[in-house]
Amino acid sequence: MQGMSGPNITRDGLPFVNFSGINYLGWQQDKSVLSAFCASVMRYGLSTGGSRATQGVCEPHHRLERILSRHHGKDKTLTFASGMLANMGFINAMTAKFNFSSTSKIDNRDAVLVFDRDCHWSLWKAAAHLKFGERLLAFRHNDVVDLERVLGMVGDRKAIVVFESVYSSDGSVAPIGEILDVCERTGTLSYIDDANGFMVYGEPQRPFYEAFKHMRRADFIMVSLSKSVGLEGGAISANAEFIDAFEVLSGTSIFTAAMQPATACAAASIIERLQDDPSVMDDYLRRSLDFRQALLDLDLPLNEEASFITSVMIGNDSKAERVREALEEEGFCVPIFRYPAVKRNHALMRLIQHKDHTESDIQRFVGCLATLLRDAPCDAVRTRLPHAAVAN
Numbered sequence: 001m002q003g004m005s006g007p008n009i010t011r012d013g014l015p016f017v018n019f020s021g022i023n024y025l026g027w028q029q030d031k032s033v034l035s036a037f038c039a040s041v042m043r044y045g046l047s048t049g050g051s052r053a054t055q056g057v058c059e060p061h062h063r064l065e066r067i068l069s070r071h072h073g074k075d076k077t078l079t080f081a082s083g084m085l086a087n088m089g090f091i092n093a094m095t096a097k098f099n100f101s102s103t104s105k106i107d108n109r110d111a112v113l114v115f116d117r118d119c120h121w122s123l124w125k126a127a128a129h130l131k132f133g134e135r136l137l138a139f140r141h142n143d144v145v146d147l148e149r150v151l152g153m154v155g156d157r158k159a160i161v162v163f164e165s166v167y168s169s170d171g172s173v174a175p176i177g178e179i180l181d182v183c184e185r186t187g188t189l190s191y192i193d194d195a196n197g198f199m200v201y202g203e204p205q206r207p208f209y210e211a212f213k214h215m216r217r218a219d220f221i222m223v224s225l226s227k228s229v230g231l232e233g234g235a236i237s238a239n240a241e242f243i244d245a246f247e248v249l250s251g252t253s254i255f256t257a258a259m260q261p262a263t264a265c266a267a268a269s270i271i272e273r274l275q276d277d278p279s280v281m282d283d284y285l286r287r288s289l290d291f292r293q294a295l296l297d298l299d300l301p302l303n304e305e306a307s308f309i310t311s312v313m314i315g316n317d318s319k320a321e322r323v324r325e326a327l328e329e330e331g332f333c334v335p336i337f338r339y340p341a342v343k344r345n346h347a348l349m350r351l352i353q354h355k356d357h358t359e360s361d362i363q364r365f366v367g368c369l370a371t372l373l374r375d376a377p378c379d380a381v382r383t384r385l386p387h388a389a390v391a392n
């Protein structure tokens, strides 16, 4: 790309209307965010100079961690250089053994992880050292009855249920309250990856409030800062005793550089802006639903849940690639999720509207899709379990 990623991008010298970015609120086009970032660079420099275990992290990291702890109603938060590293660190910590001293040790080698089958690649990858069926179990996507069945296989071993709030490829939303009911009833720890839902859902006036109002009941809440916040970084919030142990046990805190101070500073100010002015997200969600409706009016097979993620289920892998190429010729950049991101021939086009897309961009895009798909209709495949193909 030449220049910033935003509602429009220039790639290899050609202009595109961009539906591929996950930084859809456009904070990096916001002058005051850029100024806060630059001021922080001048004060704290470009890096912490290592992991937090060496010299420590900077004031902006602590400010961000306090804001996240308050937001989630937890004692403490640990930030990581990315959401992926937060996920990997969590799984590592919860399955590792570590002797802090001759009298103090943690041994999690008997813990069983119970994943929603559609969990993100980073979670499956981090758990790859566990034997599937023994220390790693999976329940059907968003299926609470199946979760209970799977937990029945755990017996009296300690278990952690791992799931997401909003799933990235099909935008499906977890029945958060029901899953946590099961966890609480069975004395099971719960970890929710809220990478996609963070700062999006949870306010009473927004969709899915009935699910998101339960979020704080989870033992661990993980967020990514690359989506609604549009930067880089990840974090886990929980009780202090867990978070203190994660600094060492995660490995992804102690063995890698912390996030940039200026990123922590900009993230904190973006989160506070979203908290102070909910209309930014309210308006965005309204527009994303209008966009979804325009595609439904074309009779396109879309993902079932009306979240801000709109996926067109195309099906055949090569057809999906042809759709992408045809849209590219018309000046649109769209991401195609195909094997190995989803099952073979369950390809989908994952569309995330940018806050600053113009009405005419949207109308032109919808018009192009209508023409394209009239000539080559979708297979109308409704895919479920998109990550399962990769993971199992």
Ligand SMILES: Cc1ncc(COP(=O)(O)O)c(C=O)c1O
Pocket: 082, 083, 084, 085, 087, 120, 122, 164, 166, 167, 168, 193, 195, 196, 224, 225, 226, 232, 233, 234
């Ligand atoms: C559900 C989920 N978890 C974790 C991640 C990783 O987040 P990050 O981009 O901050 O590494 C993503 C990003 O794609 C995601 O969708």
